[in-house]
Amino acid sequence: xxxxxxxGVDVGGTNIEAGLVRPDHQVLGRRKAATPxxxxxxxxxxxxxLVGTLGGDPVAVGVGxxxxxxxxxxxxxxxxxxxxxxxxxxxxxxxxxxxxxxxxNDANVGLLGEWVAGSAAGAENVLGVWLGxxxxxxxxxxxxxxxxxxxxxxxxxxxxxxxxxxxxxCGRRGCVEAYAGRxxxxxxxxxxxxxxxxxSLHEIxxxxxxxxxxxxxxxxxxxxxxxxxxxxxxxxxEAIGIxxxxxxxxxxxxxxxxxxxxAEKLGQGLADRIATAAQPWLLARHARLRFIAAALGDDSGxxxxxxxxxxxxxx
Amino acid sequence: xxxxxxxGVDVGGTNIEAGLVRPDHQVLGRRKAATPxxxxxxxxxxxxxLVGTLGGDPVAVGVGxxxxxxxxxxxxxxxxxxxxxxxxxxxxxxxxxxxxxxxxNDANVGLLGEWVAGSAAGAENVLGVWLGxxxxxxxxxxxxxxxxxxxxxxxxxxxxxxxxxxxxxCGRRGCVEAYAGRxxxxxxxxxxxxxxxxxSLHEIxxxxxxxxxxxxxxxxxxxxxxxxxxxxxxxxxEAIGIxxxxxxxxxxxxxxxxxxxxAEKLGQGLADRIATAAQPWLLARHARLRFIAAALGDDSGxxxxxxxxxxxxxx
Numbered sequence: 177x178x179x180x181x182x183x184g185v186d187v188g189g190t191n192i193e194a195g196l197v198r199p200d201h202q203v204l205g206r207r208k209a210a211t212p213x214x215x216x217x218x219x220x221x222x223x224x225x226l227v228g229t230l231g232g233d234p235v236a237v238g239v240g241x242x243x244x245x246x247x248x249x250x251x252x253x254x255x256x257x258x259x260x261x262x263x264x265x266x267x268x269x270x271x272x273x274x275x276x277x278x279x280x281n282d283a284n285v286g287l288l289g290e291w292v293a294g295s296a297a298g299a300e301n302v303l304g305v306w307l308g309x310x311x312x313x314x315x316x317x318x319x320x321x322x323x324x325x326x327x328x329x330x331x332x333x334x335x336x337x338x339x340x341x342x343x344x345x346c347g348r349r350g351c352v353e354a355y356a357g358r359x360x361x362x363x364x365x366x367x368x369x370x371x372x373x374x375x376s377l378h379e380i381x382x383x384x385x386x387x388x389x390x391x392x393x394x395x396x397x398x399x400x401x402x403x404x405x406x407x408x409x410x411x412x413x414e415a416i417g418i419x420x421x422x423x424x425x426x427x428x429x430x431x432x433x434x435x436x437x438x439a440e441k442l443g444q445g446l447a448d449r450i451a452t453a454a455q456p457w458l459l460a461r462h463a464r465l466r467f468i469a470a471a472l473g474d475d476s477g478x479x480x481x482x483x484x485x486x487x488x489x490x491x
Numbered sequence: 492x493x494x495x496x497x498x499g500v501d502v503g504g505t506n507i508e509a510g511l512v513r514p515d516h517q518v519l520g521r522r523k524a525a526t527p528x529x530x531x532x533x534x535x536x537x538x539x540x541l542v543g544t545l546g547g548d549p550v551a552v553g554v555g556x557x558x559x560x561x562x563x564x565x566x567x568x569x570x571x572x573x574x575x576x577x578x579x580x581x582x583x584x585x586x587x588x589x590x591x592x593x594x595x596n597d598a599n600v601g602l603l604g605e606w607v608a609g610s611a612a613g614a615e616n617v618l619g620v621w622l623g624x625x626x627x628x629x630x631x632x633x634x635x636x637x638x639x640x641x642x643x644x645x646x647x648x649x650x651x652x653x654x655x656x657x658x659x660x661c662g663r664r665g666c667v668e669a670y671a672g673r674x675x676x677x678x679x680x681x682x683x684x685x686x687x688x689x690x691s692l693h694e695i696x697x698x699x700x701x702x703x704x705x706x707x708x709x710x711x712x713x714x715x716x717x718x719x720x721x722x723x724x725x726x727x728x729e730a731i732g733i734x735x736x737x738x739x740x741x742x743x744x745x746x747x748x749x750x751x752x753x754a755e756k757l758g759q760g761l762a763d764r765i766a767t768a769a770q771p772w773l774l775a776r777h778a779r780l781r782f783i784a785a786a787l788g789d790d791s792g793x794x795x796x797x798x799x800x801x802x803x804x805x806x
Contacts, residue, residue: 244776251776301640317637324632324743325616326776334774336737339652348772422651423741428639457663459649461559461566461641 181232182485184289185223185239186282186477187211189255189309190390192219193474194226196234197482201293203475205230215258216250216265224272236276237269238485240285240477242312246327248279254345255309255359278488282477283312284323284330286435286470289480291316294433295471301429305332305420305450306436308391310345310357315427333357337418355415358438362389364408375404391437398442413446417453424454424462435470444469496547497800499604500538500554501597501792502526504570504624505705507534508789509541511549512797516608518790520545530573531565531580539587551591552584553800555600555792557627561642563594569660570624570674593803597792598627599638599645601750601785604795606631609748610786616744620647620735620765621751623706625660625672630742648672652733670730673753677704679723690719706752713757728761732768739769739777750785759784 181204185194192211195203207226212218227237243253248266253259269277280288287304290296296304300319306312311333315322323329333353334346341350345359354360365377381393397405420432432454434447451467458465470476496519500509507526510518522541527533542552558568563581568574584592595603602619605611611619615634621627626648630637638644648668649661656665660674669675680692696708712720735747747769749762766782773780785791 317632317639318635320633322632325745326743328774328776329741329743331740331743331774334740336652336733336740336772337654339733339772346774348774418651418654422737425646425649425651426644426738426741428641428644428646430640457651457654459643459646459661459663461643 180235182482183227183230183234183237184478184480184482184485185226185237186285186481187219187223187239187241188282188477189242192222192226193478194223194230195475195478195482196230196232197479199486201479201483203478204232206478211256213257216263219256220265220268220272223269227273234275236278236485236489237273238278238280238285238481238483238488239265239269240280240282240481240484241265242282242310244326244328245279245281250279251326276485276489278485280481280484281312281314281323281327282306283436284314284321285480285484286312286476287314287316287330287433287480288321288483289472289476289478290433290435290470291321292483293472293479294476295468296431296433299431301427302431302433303332303420303423303427303429304330304433304435305416307356307416307434307438308436309359311353311416312436315429317427317429332419332423335419335422337415337422352415352419356412358389358391358394361394361408361412365389365404368404368408373404376400376402377405391441394438395441413449413453416450417455418457420450421454421457424465425459430465432465432467433470434467435476439469440473495550497797498542498545498549498552499793499795499797499800500541500552501600501796502534502538502554502556503597503792504557507537507541508793509538509545510790510793510797511545511547512794514801516794516798518793520547521793526571528572531578534571535580535583535587538584542588549590551593551800551804552588553593553595553600553796553798553803554580554584555595555597555796555799556580557597557625559641559643560594560596565594566641591800591804593800595796595799596627596629596638596642597621598751599629599636600795600799601627601791602629602631602645602748602795603636603798604787604791604793605748605750605785606636607798608787608794609791610783611746611748614746616742617746617748618647618735618738618742618744619645619748619750620731622671622731622749622753623751624674626668626731627751630744632742632744647734647738650734650737652730652737667730667734671727673704673706673709676709676723676727680704680719683719683723688719691715691717692720706756709753710756728764728768731765732770733772735765736769736772739780740774745780747780747782748785749782750791754784755788
């Protein structure tokens with residue numbers, strides 16, 4: 177008898193990735209499609225299509241979405257157009273696929289992937305920091321994923337570092353994400369260029385045929401020491417470092433995993449830079465705090481979503 | 492057969508309180524002594540004396556101390572003189588008393604008391620904020636006390652609210668405690684008076700025969716609308732509100748318990764003020780966050796320390 181396969185789906189701001197995952201967390205096959213702009217129904221269509229083309233007779237589906245998820249409902253999805261009210265995505269998908277569906281926040285799910293099969297394997301107390309369009313996060317506490325009352329625990333992106341600081345997408349001021357998300361960094365670059373600064377970021381973006389300053393664009397600009405890219409990125413790393421230190425003071429974890437698109441491109445070097453930025457803000461007792469880059473790359477979300485489905489059901 | 496009694500001991504910066512506690516968390520008898528300045532040995536002597544005079548044939552002892560506690564060791568005690576290196580307080584006390592001893596951080600233990608028998612009873616996800624000389628804290632997460640890797644989780648006093656803000660006793664800048672602890676408030680008052688401000692705080696202090704601006708002194712000055720007391724205290728409440736909001740974003744708890752000396756004097760009115768201060772810094776999903784004052788007063792530490800001993804052993 178073949179082992180039960182589970183599909184893990186990672187819904188991102190740019191792409192939706194789906195993979196067929198074995199019980200040992202190996203990914204057997206992958207499918208990918210652009211995230212449609214048409215709101216929840218279009219996203220459901222895409223997930224249904226991807227699961228169908230993967231085949232493999234899966235017994236369950238896990239899905240990570242870039243929003244707050246609680247009890248099978250997607251409460252808010254700030255980074256996808258058309259998600260204006262809570263959606264019962266799990267019930268909808270179960271109807272379409274005739275399979276049990278588990279739902280989680282994308283960063284929580286990414287951290288879960290790294291925890292079951294990646295760089296955080298075996299760790300008991302972990303903060304995940306997921307760097308993409310926004311800054312997501314997740315927590316493993318006392319050897320278990322911890323998601324809080326509304327499924328929103330670990331939101332490192334909205335940890336405050338400066339009361340009355342920079343305006344954040346969430347409407348508050350001084351959040352980590354106001355300095356460190358790709359959206360915030362792109363906004364800063366736009367303002368600086370408008371004020372006369374010169375940068376190669378937009379030229380690289382156009383050369384790569386991208387609409388936005390993607391992680392790949394940032395990695396390239398940083399590799400060639402573009403001064404504006406270096407400056408804006410340094411401010412982002414500083415904000416992440418302070419926010420992580422703040423989170424570590426509160427949760428007393430000993431492991432920080434850095435994941436998401438930027439971590440995939442920049443690897444352990446980025447984790448090391450965040451460690452250096454966090455250092456002045458940590459208490460003495462946190463001297464042995466480890467900062468490690470996610471190890472599964474693009475797969476952490478897919479592997480984590482599948483693991484979530486396995487943990488939620490009996491498969 | 493009489494039910495097994497446990498002694499709970501609450502080591503504070505000013506007094507050490509001990510109580511004989513029944514399994515239903517009722518306190519049968521209390522003893523109190525000034526906290527000696529002679530370091531750990533003198534504190535051990537005082538605890539031994541208090542436990543002896545309480546009598547009652549207890550089966551275990553629980554102790555809350557104002558420092559970081561891990562694995563029976565007191566790692567740091569920033570607010571007591573002479574505690575300059577880690578002390579194995581549990582082993583020492585067990586030797587002296589011939590009883591099992593459990594050790595915890597004072598704010599963690601206070602929150603535990605409120606959780607087993609006070610205002611947080613039955614809550615699954617709680618942040619405790621303990622306002623005294625410093626600002627302590629604790630966490631109940633997923634229906635269990637959570638203390639982290641080094642026993643230091645929930646340190647709301649060292650959650651940062653303004654990178655590069657006011658200098659804190661811990662050596663970092665911008666912690667909640669740099670604005671909100673009694674030590675920090677007293678320092679601010681001293682500077683303001685030196686700069687020409689007028690206040691009744693010192694007169695009240697002298698009238699009460701106190702050496703410092705205690706919670707009772709603050710409560711009196713606030714009750715008579717002393718302008719400087721009102722101003723410094725408002726800044727403290729603002730800092731606590733921002734810090735609590737920051738902690739709630741990260742942990743997604745739905746209950747905040749406000750305890751410690753200042754809460755004992757100011758009650759639910761203080762919890763309500765902190766709620767108001769936190770509001771602008773919370774995300775929409777935290778609308779139903781409850782702020783409640785500790786209900787056990789002076790007893791929360793004693794009851795919590797006893798509960799810690801019961802949870803640690805078989806009694």
